[in-house]
Amino acid sequence: MTPDVNSSHIEAVIFDFGGVFTTSPVENFSVFERENDLPERFIGGVIKDNHHGNAWAKFERAQITLDAFDAAFALETKAAGFEISGRRLVALLALTLRPEMAEALHRVKAAGYKTGCITNNLPKLNSSEMLSDRTKSEKAREIFSLFDHVIESSKAGVRKPEPRIYEMMCEALNVSPRACIFLDDLGVNLKPARAMGMTTIKVPLHDVKPAIVELTALLQLA
Secondary structure (H helix, E strand, C coil): CCCCCCHHHCCEEEECCCCCCECCHHHHHHHHHHHCCCCCCHHHHHHHCCCCCCHHHHHHCCCCCHHHHHHHHHHHHHHHCCCCCHHHHHHCCCECECHHHHHHHHHHHHCCCEEEEEECCECCECCHHHECCHHHHHHHHHHHCCCCEEEEHHHHCCCCCCHHHHHHHHHHHCCCHHHEEEEECCHHHHHHHHHHCCEEEECCCCCCHHHHHHHHHHHCCC
């Protein structure tokens, strides 16, 4: 739940990328689960289990190679009841851009707020490369150019929801957590930001418009 916020106290807006500016991989996971008669949220459950120390977490921090992730994720999913290789999972990460959130970023930027992006991504596969064609990848790079600072988990060696990654962004933007709004599609990533004092907005899975309405209201944008 977002607390009452005086827009004059807000200096920065920090965004997740995947699931905010793009569709969520969770939607692709759901299709795969239906096609293979798997329980709903099977893949998400494996990813969340031991979520700081499992294969997915280590891969997002670039602590293991793709080959090692391929084998380790296969073992973890097999133990959960259905084997999925790490490479198969990576193939499910193709995303589609959400232009309305890009427009919201333009408005935030034009209003004079600092902007940042904290994204959990994979080694040698950044967020723009996860899009399905060259035109969309170029658009993603344009979006990234609007951020004052970007932190990628695979380069920083730390990932959401580890508190340090939020601290790093505040340090880079030279703002206090209480002067920030943070948007993410996953509640687990919002929780530590909120505990630090950030105002948080959860971006719905299938429709980003409610999050945009909430953001523009908090910032009192036209």
